[in-house]
Amino acid sequence: MTSDSPAAAPALPAEAAAARGAGTADAERAVLVRVEDLHVTFPGRRGSVDAVRGVSLTVRRGECLAIVGESGSGKSVTARSLVGLAGDRASVRARTLEFGGTDLAGLSESRWRRLRGRRIGLVLQDALVSLDPLRTVGAEVAEPLRVHGLVPRSGTRGRVLELLGDAGIPDPARRARQHPHELSGGLRQRALIASALAGGPELLIADEPTTALDVTVEARILGLLGRLRDEGTGLLLISHDLSVVARLADRIAVMKDGVFVESGDAAQVLADPGHPYTRALLAAVPALHAKGTRLSGTSAGSAKALRAYAAARGDARAAAEASGAPLLSVEAVAKRFRSPDGGWHQAVDEVSFTLAEGEALGVVGESGSGKTTMARMVLGLTEPDAGRVVFGGRPWSGVGERERRPLRRRIQAVQQDPLGSFDPRHPVRRIVGEALGRGSDGERVGLAGRRSRDARVAELLDLVGLPKALLTRRPRELSGGQRQRVAIARALATGPDLIVCDEPVSALDVSVQAQVLDLLADVRAELGVALLFISHDLGVIRHVSDRVAVMKDGRIVETGDGEAVFTAPRAAYTRELLAAIPQPVSAV
C-alpha cells in the first residue's frame, strides 16, 4: 500500500486534467472503485440479516455516483464496506472489491488504516455528533494529517487553516479554536468535509451530507462537493432524497431492501424512471406537486376514518366557525434572549399575523430565524416581551397559567423529534392516553375506566392510520413515521382547534414525509383543525398551507397567499430561498 500510494498520488491531477482536456468520454476515466456482487450480512437474534444482497458499482475519478434509498435500504452499509467499517459483526463478501487497483477483500486492519482518511474520505450526516463534540474543530481536521504523518508538526496548523478555508469557512483561525457546538450547522458540515479531505483522498464518500441543513446551506454544501468532483475526486453520495442527488450525480443507483432496483445515467433515471419504486420516490418530493394532490401513493383510508370521527362529534365546530372572529391573532410580538457574549439577541421582532378557524398558515425560514420562539409564544410556553397573543377571542399572553389551562386542550403541538418529546419508558397506550386527561369519561375508575380509555386511544390510532397492535409498543420500537403519527394522535386526543407543527417532517425520509403530510392535510380537511405549520422546507410548506409567511432574522419579510408567494415572490429573501430548492427534473 505505502509503496504504491506515493506513485499514484502525483499522477492524479494530471490524469484527471488530461481526461477532461482531451474531452474523453466518462467511460475512459480511471476507475477508482469496482464492486461486484457485494453481500453484507449481520448476525441477528432471529437469524442473520442480509443488509446488502448482491450490489455492483463502479466510481471513476471526477465522477459522482449517488445511491438513493430510504433508511434501512442498506445504502450506508454499502458505503461503509468500502472503508472496511461496515461494523464489527458484519460479514462482507464480494466477487470483486477493488479500490485503485488494490483488492480490498481480506485486507489487514493496518492496511485498511493506511487507506482510510488518506485515500478514501468519509463524511457523515450531522456534524454536531460526527465531529467529536469535546475537541476543537482544528484538532479534528488535524487528525488525519497527524495519523498519516502528512505534514510536519510545525506545519499542521497552517495546513488546517488552509483546509478550512478551502472548504469555504470564513475566518478559519477563529473557527479552528472553536468546538462543534459553537458553529452553525453549515459551518460544522464544512469542517467535517475539511477533515475528510485533509489526507487528500481520491474518493470521498458522503453519507447524507446535507440532511437536516437549511436549503440555502444545503445548496452551498452541494456546490462544494461539486467543485471537488470537478477537480478530479471520485464522489460516492448517499441520500434518501432524489432532489438532492439530482444536483450532483452523474449516475444514480436506487436502492431498496439491499439491492439496486434501478441504476443508470442520472438524467435518464430522473426523467424516465424505469422502476415503480423510483417513480414513488420522485412522486414523494413535495416541491413538485400542486397543493391538494396526494404525495404518497397510499389510499385516503385515514380520511374516511377522520370523516366518520368528525360526524360522530357533531356540529360543535360549525357553530364556532359562524362567529367569524379569527381563531388566533398574534399582534406585534417580540422576544429577545441573553446571548452567551452578554449582549441581547432579538429572536422575534414585531411579528403579527392572524389565523382563521380551519386555516393552514405555513411559516418558512432557516434555523435561527425565530420560527420556534414564535411557535412557543403561540403555544403559551414563552411570554412575549412586547405585543400580545389572542386565542379564541381571549387573551393568551400576559395572563396567568390558571387562566390559560382551561384553553390549553384547544391548542396542541407536534414537534420535530417525537422520540425526544415522548417519555421513552411509556407505551403508546399511555403516551396518547395521557392527553385524554381525567375528563368526563377518563376518570381513573378501575378496569372499566381503563378499558374505555384504551378504546379511545385505539380509535385515535385508527384515525392516523396505525393498527391497534401498537398500543403496547414503546417509542423506540416505532419507525420515525409511526412516531410522528402517534404524535398527531396525541395532539388530536383533546379535540383541538389548532395544531402547531414545528418541523414535523424534517427528520423523516422523503416517502414517509409524504405520508405524514398527506395525513396532516386530511386531519385539516376532515376535522377542520387549523394548522400553524413551521418548516425550513419550502416544498413542504407549499404543499400544506393556504397562506405563507416567510421569516428572516425574527421578522416576517413576506406574507401572502401560498401560490402567490411561490410564483411571484416579492421579497429578495424569498426569491433566494426559492432558487435554492432542489428541482430534480428541471435541473437535468
Next chain:
Amino acid sequence: MTSETTAVPPAGSTAAPAAAPAAGAATAAGDQAGRIARRGAARLARAVAARVAAVAVVLFGAATVAFAGLQALPGDPVATLLGPQTTASPAVREQIRDEYGFDRPVVVQYVDYLDDLVHLRLGESYQLRRPVWDLIADQFGPTAQLAFAALGLALVLSVTAAVLTAGRRGVLRSAARAWELAAVSVPGFWLGIALLTVFSFHLRWFPVAGSGGAGTLVLPAVTLALPVSAVLAQVLRESMEAALDEPFALSARARGLSRTAVRIRHVLRHAALPLATLSGWLTGTLLGGTVLVEKVFARPGVGALTLQAVETKDMPVVMGVVLLAALCFAVISQLVDVLYRVADPRLRKG
C-alpha cells in the same frame, strides 16, 4: 476573602482605559485581545470566589450541626466533653465550663464557637490531653497518603481495563467483568488479610504493619484500590461503550485511527465525566478515613482516630473529624465541578 474578590474587577477595569489611548488603529486587535484576557481574569476571579464561598457555606453548615448536636446531648455538657472515663478534678471542670462559656446564653456560645473555628481553634481532647487540631494534623498525613495512593492506583487499573475491553467481545472482556464483580463483592478487611498472608507472611515482600516508608503503603493501598478500581472500570466501560456508538467514533476511524487510538484520544474523554463524579465521591470517603484497612494494617490515620474518639465518646475530636470530612467533600466536589468544565467545553457557558 471578600476583600480579595472585590479588589480584582476594578484592577482590571482601570487598566483598560489606561491602555486605550496608547493603542493606535494598528494595535486595535491586540487591544481587543487584551481586553478579552482581562475580562477572562475577572471572570476567573469571580468563579474562584464563588467556589470558595460554596465551601465556606458547607463548613458553616457542618459546624452548626456539630454544635447543635453537642447542645442536644442530654446531661452536663462538661461531662460530655470530658468523656465517661475521665476523673477530672472540680478545678478542671470549672476551667472547661469557663472556656466553653456554658454558663452564658446559647447564642453567645455559638458565636464564640464559630469565632474559634475561624481561628482554627478546635478545642482540646481531655482524654488525650492534646489540642484537637494537633491530633487531626498528625493523623491526616498518613490517611491522605493512603487515599491518594489508592485512588491513583485505582484510576490506572480501571482506565487500562476499560480501554482494553470496552466495546470488544471475547474472553478478555468477560474475564475483566468477572474479576470486577469478584473484587466489588469481597469485603475489604478480608482482602487485606489475604494480601498480608501472601505478601508479608509468606513472601516477606512488604512489612506487616506500620506507616514508615513506601513499602508499608503498598498493601493497604492495593487493598483499597482493588474494589474501587472495579467499580470505576464498570462505570468507565459502560460510558465508553456509549461513546463508541456515537458517529464521531466512526468519523475518527474513517480518518485512519486504530481502535485503541479512538478509545484513548476521543472516547476516554467522553467517559471522564461519570468517572470524575464517582472518583470525587470515593476520594471524599477515603480521606474521611478507612477504619478497617487502618486497623488491619495497624496504620495510624483519621479512621483509627475517629474510631477511638467515638468509642471513648471524645466529643471534641468527633466534632473536629466531622468538620474535616465536610471540608474534604466540599473541596473535592468543587474540584470535580471544575474538572467537568475542563473535560466538556459544552458545560463552560453560563
